[in-house]
Amino acid sequence: MKPTANRILMISISKAAFLFVILLLTAPCLAQVYNLDNEKLKLGDKKNLLCWMELSPDSKTLSISSTQGYPMIHFDWESKSVKQEFTVNDWYAGSRLNYSPDGSKILLQRLYYADYNPNVDREVAFQVVDASTGTELFEIENAHDIRFMPDGEHLLSLEGDNLNIININSGKKVERHRFYNASVSAAIDPTGQLIAVAVHPDDKEMLENIPSLRQDKKALKSAAKYKQMIEILDAKTYENKYTVQDLFDLIFRVEFSSDGRYLLVLHTPHTKTASSVGAKQSYVSVVDLESREVLRTIFLSTSDFEPQFRLHPNGRVFGIETKGRKFREIHLYDFDSGQLLERYELSYRLLESLRAGEAVGDGRNCFEFLPDNSVVIVTGNRLQIWEPECLKQ
Numbered sequence: 001m002k003p004t005a006n007r008i009l010m011i012s013i014s015k016a017a018f019l020f021v022i023l024l025l026t027a028p029c030l031a032q033v034y035n036l037d038n039e040k041l042k043l044g045d046k047k048n049l050l051c052w053m054e055l056s057p058d059s060k061t062l063s064i065s066s067t068q069g070y071p072m073i074h075f076d077w078e079s080k081s082v083k084q085e086f087t088v089n090d091w092y093a094g095s096r097l098n099y100s101p102d103g104s105k106i107l108l109q110r111l112y113y114a115d116y117n118p119n120v121d122r123e124v125a126f127q128v129v130d131a132s133t134g135t136e137l138f139e140i141e142n143a144h145d146i147r148f149m150p151d152g153e154h155l156l157s158l159e160g161d162n163l164n165i166i167n168i169n170s171g172k173k174v175e176r177h178r179f180y181n182a183s184v185s186a187a188i189d190p191t192g193q194l195i196a197v198a199v200h201p202d203d204k205e206m207l208e209n210i211p212s213l214r215q216d217k218k219a220l221k222s223a224a225k226y227k228q229m230i231e232i233l234d235a236k237t238y239e240n241k242y243t244v245q246d247l248f249d250l251i252f253r254v255e256f257s258s259d260g261r262y263l264l265v266l267h268t269p270h271t272k273t274a275s276s277v278g279a280k281q282s283y284v285s286v287v288d289l290e291s292r293e294v295l296r297t298i299f300l301s302t303s304d305f306e307p308q309f310r311l312h313p314n315g316r317v318f319g320i321e322t323k324g325r326k327f328r329e330i331h332l333y334d335f336d337s338g339q340l341l342e343r344y345e346l347s348y349r350l351l352e353s354l355r356a357g358e359a360v361g362d363g364r365n366c367f368e369f370l371p372d373n374s375v376v377i378v379t380g381n382r383l384q385i386w387e388p389e390c391l392k393q
Contacts, residue, residue: 041383043073044082050378051094051111052308053366056131057103062368063131064378065108067094072106072134075383077370086134089127099131100152101190105168106131107148107155113362119250119270121184123159128168138168144184145253150192158186163197163238177238183228185253188235189260194289195233196263198251200224210245223247226270230254230263230287244287246294249273252282257311263287266309284309284320297338303328305364311335312369317390319375321365328365330377332388341390346379 043050048070054063061083062075072095074084088108089095095108110125123142130137140146144158154174155166161182165175183198201207202224213219227247234241249267256263268282284299301307301322309320318335321328330344346365366378373391377384 039385041080041385043075043381043383047381049094049362049381050383051362051364051366052096053368053376053378054097054099054106055368055370056099057101059371062376062383063097063099063106064383065095065097067362068092072097072108072129077376084134086129088129088134088136091125095127098148100148101150102152104131104152105129105137105148107146109146118268119272126157128155138166138171144182145186147187149188150190156186156188156195158182158184158197163195177233183251185251187254187256187263189256190258191260193235194241194256194260195235195238196254196256197231197233198228198248198254198265199231201227201229201247206243209243210247222273226250226273228267230265232289232292242292244292244294246287248285249283252306255309257315258313259315261289262311263289264309264311266306280304282307284318297336299331299333299338303363308366310367310369312391317341317369319367319369321367323363328363328379330365330367330375330386332375332390342388344375344377344386344388346377346384 043064049067050064051067052065056063060076060078062077064073064075066073071085071087073082076083091110093111093113095111098107106129108127108129121144123144125141126139126143126146127136128138129135140157142159146155146157149156149165153168155168157164157166161179163177163179163182163186164173166173179197179199181200181202183200186195186197188195206229207213207220207223213223227249228251229247230244232241232244233239248265249269251265251267253266254263265285265287266282267285274281280302282301282303286295286297288295299309299318299320301320303321303323307321311318316335318333320331322331323329324345326347328346332341332343333339334341368376370376375386375388377386
């Protein structure tokens with residue numbers, strides 16, 4: 001008996017559905033890379049955990065911070081050798097690093113292993129050191145955020161509700177602009193024209209300008225309590241040029257792209273609004289500063305700590321650190337479409353690693369794009385080199 005047309009149709013649909021599921025399951029695997037056989041670099045005899053890394057503006061030196069008060073290391077990635085070591089502070093959990101635009105100074109931000117009250121706008125310690133000697137040039141004990149100004153001689157600081165410009169040499173605040181609702185992050189674009197500040201939208205007019213909230217009083221109340229927004233200021237006059245007309249979760253960091261076209265926003269749901277999924281979730285949203293709109297592409301991380309993220313200098317590849325099913329991973333995405341291109345699993349064989357003197361990481365991993373189209377990754381007390389196919393094209 002010949003199959004009916006309906007039966008043929010049902011069989012075809014079943015086969016198509018089966019093929020679609022197979023593609024979903026196998027596509028990520030095609031992009032999966034494991035680190036067990038990749039090159040690993042040891043930084044001398046140090047066994048302490050490494051926690052952050054930054055490439056110098058001349059692209060020759062990797063500056064690496066470590067935990068438990070050990071020194072900051074300058075590493076020549078081409079010769080694969082340690083150039084210098086400096087003891088810069090005694091922060092137990094290490095520090096975030098950022099170079100000044102001319103490469104002469106390094107800004108260090110104190111890190112913590114755990115944030116026991118993630119919903120509170122906490123202030124932390126910052127330190128500026130001479131990049132060639134490690135000599136301390138400036139220190140402040142409590143600030144929400146500090147960034148280098150484009151001239152490298154001044155700092156943009158967010159302390160409480162005050163947005164300050166600080167002269168590094170004198171330590172004096174030469175300019176001040178007061179906010180009434182600032183959050184924990186501020187940044188200045190590479191040209192020095194715009195400043196982005198994360199704020200609490202407790203101004204009713206700010207929220208009512210968002211179309212989806214105008215007629216919803218319950219949503220307005222919830223947004224004022226659990227969401228945040230971003231104000232874009234004129235860097236010379238501090239006047240509000242505009243407010244990004246969208247809501248974000250609790251903003252932990254804002255970053256301008258190197259060309260000043262985009263603003264990358266790292267935000268995490270308030271603990272009272274987080275989903276019931278066991279893993280912590282963070283998101284990086286993208287604001288197009290030309291259209292003043294938030295793009296639909298969102299990059300997700302389930303890292304237990306604040307995840308590190310970077311946009312490749314070519315502007316086409318976006319990387320973010322996250323947590324996989326068993327191990328930590330580095331994911332690379334197409335920046336425009338949000339499609340996953342490749343992922344690198346920081347797996348390890350425990351006994352083999354211990355015998356080789358490797359230390360298993362504490363869950364924090366950092367990565368940097370290198371000029372030779374490779375990616376260097378900090379994990380445990382080692383550096384690892386990854387050569388993604390998507391960067392060779």
